[in-house]
Amino acid sequence: MHRTSALIVGGGPAGAATATVLARAGAMPVVIERSRGPHDPVCGGFLGWDAIAALGKLGLDPHSLGARPIHRLRLVAGRRIVEARLPHEAAGLSRRTLDAALLGLAEAAGASVLRGRTARAVSGNRVRLDGNEELAGDALFLATGKHELRGAERDIGDRPVSVGLRAALPGRAGLAMALDGTIELHLFDGGYCGLLLQEDGTANLCLSVARGRMSASGGPAALVRSLAREAPLLIDRIGDTLPGRWDAIAGVPYGWRAKTGEADRYRVGDQAAVIASLAGDGIAIALTSGMAAADSFLRGEADFQAGFARRAARPVRVAELLRHLAEHRFGRGPMMTLAAVPGVAATAARLTRIG
Secondary structure, three states, X not given: OEEEEXXXXXXXXXXHHHHHHHHHOOOOOXXXXXXXXXXXXXXXXXXXXXXXXXXXXXOOOHHHHOOEEEEEEEEEEOOEEXXXXXXXXXXXXXXXXXXXXXXXXXXXXXXXXXXXXXXXXXXXXXXXXXXXXXXXXXXXXXXXXXXXXXXXXXXXXXXXXXXXXXXXXXXXXXXXXXXXXXXXXXXXXXXXXXXXXXXXOOEEEEEEEEHXXXXXXXOHHHHHHHOOOOOHHHHHHHOOOOOOOOEEEEEEOOOOEOOOOEOOEEEOHHHOEOOOOOOOOHHHHHHHHHHHHHHHHHHOOOOHHHHHHHHHHHHHHHHHHHHHHHOOHHHHHHHHHHHXXXXXXXXXXXXXXXX
């Protein structure tokens, strides 16, 4: 059984940020990443200014990767539209491009990345891989995103969960013009949808839907068709041809935080805190938690998890409040009215940043 000082399960933004900080300090971490090459997970695409700042600390400029600048927020509820300028510049960048660049940073710093290997289960700080191979670390960093790992499941209790869906819309002149410099959020009963432009000219479409509504609809295509009356502008954006490929993830526990930790085990990214993408920035939480966990390990501190839970409390709670308002028809009206007041949307955006 191979043993290392730091074993990281997951090579997304949280795992890559953890590995980069550790490797630069000489810890020689090992990253287990199940994908063999660049791919687009369900979540991500939007980089808030807090995520951009965190990337800068790691030495990565997203604009050098072709990130599309975003300056405005557009909220759409039915036929009502509210626009507001963001407090600082954000960006649109595909996870395919971002994740590859971040893992490249980690490898350049000296981290070992095992690609195409799947972690099957955890026991203590030992990880069993496909093929029954085992790896162990003096410290274990769980960076599996919204996916659970046997033996290290998040304790979410009876918290309601959502389903996440993602598709890429082909570039069209009208769509590109409508979304230029803008992140567009469409609100409807039981969920919301985000649209933004990516560096390759496609539009990233992400849906978050209550599990009950998803089950009742019978599938992504049927769900989109059911939104014709509630979200007519969204249907116009999608066009006549529905996406043929949807990526999905079930059981997303928005609002959850890991408030306590275990010795030599660190939860980062969505394993540390799950913020509603309607208002928050999961990539920023992934990067920030990964760097903070690595620093905590290097300093020999034992209270990382509780400390990060406190740090994430305000942005996660504010994002949850906004999500609940957006997903219920009696909350959307007041929310849209408040968002139209100058400065309110920008203040809400600041309150949901991890910092």
